[in-house]
Amino acid sequence: MKKIISVVLVMILVVSLAACAGQDSAPGAPAPGAPGDSGAAGAPAESGERVHLTFWNMFSGGDGDIMTEMVNRYNAGDNQAYIEMTIFPSEEYYVRLITAMATRTAPDVAVSHITSLTEFVTDDFLSPLDDLAAAAGLSWNEFSANLVEGVYFDGSHFAIPIDTHVLLMHFNVQILDDLGMLDANGRPAFAENGDDFIRFFREVQAGLDGDMMPISGTSQGELPLYLWYSLFTQQGGQMISADGRTATLDTPENHNALSFMHQLINEDLWPRAQASGAQIFVAQQAAATFNGNWGIPMFTAAEGLDFISLPFPQIFGQQQSVFGDSHTLILPRQSDEDPAKQAAAMDFMNWMADNTILWAQAGHVPSKTAIVDSAEFNALPHRSAYAHSAAYATFYPKTTVITGMKASFVRIFASMINGEYDVAQAQELMQSELQRLLDDAH
Numbered sequence: 001m002k003k004i005i006s007v008v009l010v011m012i013l014v015v016s017l018a019a020c021a022g023q024d025s026a027p028g029a030p031a032p033g034a035p036g037d038s039g040a041a042g043a044p045a046e047s048g049e050r051v052h053l054t055f056w057n058m059f060s061g062g063d064g065d066i067m068t069e070m071v072n073r074y075n076a077g078d079n080q081a082y083i084e085m086t087i088f089p090s091e092e093y094y095v096r097l098i099t100a101m102a103t104r105t106a107p108d109v110a111v112s113h114i115t116s117l118t119e120f121v122t123d124d125f126l127s128p129l130d131d132l133a134a135a136a137g138l139s140w141n142e143f144s145a146n147l148v149e150g151v152y153f154d155g156s157h158f159a160i161p162i163d164t165h166v167l168l169m170h171f172n173v174q175i176l177d178d179l180g181m182l183d184a185n186g187r188p189a190f191a192e193n194g195d196d197f198i199r200f201f202r203e204v205q206a207g208l209d210g211d212m213m214p215i216s217g218t219s220q221g222e223l224p225l226y227l228w229y230s231l232f233t234q235q236g237g238q239m240i241s242a243d244g245r246t247a248t249l250d251t252p253e254n255h256n257a258l259s260f261m262h263q264l265i266n267e268d269l270w271p272r273a274q275a276s277g278a279q280i281f282v283a284q285q286a287a288a289t290f291n292g293n294w295g296i297p298m299f300t301a302a303e304g305l306d307f308i309s310l311p312f313p314q315i316f317g318q319q320q321s322v323f324g325d326s327h328t329l330i331l332p333r334q335s336d337e338d339p340a341k342q343a344a345a346m347d348f349m350n351w352m353a354d355n356t357i358l359w360a361q362a363g364h365v366p367s368k369t370a371i372v373d374s375a376e377f378n379a380l381p382h383r384s385a386y387a388h389s390a391a392y393a394t395f396y397p398k399t400t401v402i403t404g405m406k407a408s409f410v411r412i413f414a415s416m417i418n419g420e421y422d423v424a425q426a427q428e429l430m431q432s433e434l435q436r437l438l439d440d441a442h
């Protein structure tokens with residue numbers, strides 16, 4: 001129980017820090033003040049003879065509206081379950097879910113990021129899904145390969161992925177066009193390497209007026225962590241040794257990633273002290289922004305903003321990689337397992353995965369490859385330009401220390417960006433903090 005309490009306390013810290021990130025945070029961590037709905041989704045009043053299931057998630061704003069529509073469509077159809085959905089504010093969600101799973105009072109179905117699954121599986125919070133999936137006719141081959149690997153533990157699958165979300169770069173077309181910085185295809189004219197990227201944005205910087213900045217991106221919260229992890233893994237960097245016991249961040253790959261970030265900051269190409277990089281981009285005060293595919297609905301809704309969304313550049317050419325995560329559907333263990341409820345839950349989860357073309361309206365890349373390849377998905381604006389990057393999205397390693405790692409690294413990056421640490425100090429702290437967490441876990 002001590003371990004569970006400590007995890008909950010760390011989760012409180014993580015979500016408190018993530019709240020600073022606004023719309024630069026991954027979906028499920030909306031801007032402060034975003035509405036949460038602790039009531040059920042609107043649906044037909046009578047559920048008939050269908051199995052009644054509870055469903056928890058953390059989606060709000062546009063994500064919440066789309067998820068509500070999906071649940072309503074499921075409830076309106078001829079399906080096995082009737083879903084009562086509850087949306088909790090993101091800063092409360094994982095604390096509530098972990099507490100409920102620890103006491104076996106969790107909902108029948110819940111949402112979890114793929115990078116949280118290791119901790120949940122290790123604590124025996126989740127039911128395996130293979131027998132239920134086989135009975136429902138679900139084939140794991142329909143999903144992107146990295147998602148299948150991400151939900152697979154000790155010979156069993158423990159979650160149904162519904163999307164991949166990745167870090168992207170978004171560019172203000174009008175600003176770059178006025179500066180003559182677009183190529184013949186209307187894209188930013190830089191080669192995908194670090195030197196050319198720096199040269200490009202130095203030239204952008206020289207042409208901007210007043211308080212405008214080359215690149216926006218929130219300085220606190222998890223956005224710097226997404227940027228660092230993309231740069232680190234592009235070089236083949238691994239955070240932890242193969243046996244899961246040793247931190248491996250005292251490496252040239254980590255030094256290179258941190259040095260690149262430090263250069264962007266020191267040259268004011270990515271200025272420090274940004275409360276919300278997304279809002280700066282929406283206000284057309286930045287030529288580009290670091291943000292994920294989850295930012296696209298916000299940018300699309302911004303009046304007068306002409307933008308393009310492209311895969312995050314391959315700054316280091318060793319291998320294609322970008323930070324990624326996934327929303328998955330899980331089946332928390334109950335004090336009294338009900339086979340009828342579990343079968344109905346699988347019917348719901350399978351339906352959701354089959355209908356993620358609706359979820360793609362929020363900018364997410366659907367989990368099933370046939371939907372990603374479909375004309376309907378590729379007709380959505382921007383999606384075809386970046387959807388392929390989901391195939392090389394790199395998730396955090398499968399370890400029980402991810403929650404603690406994020407809390408520690410968010411603090412370290414915020415301090416580095418503010419000028420309190422240089423690259424060597426930040427690297428040393430990352431190594432020591434990760435090793436401390438691994439030692440505590442073992």
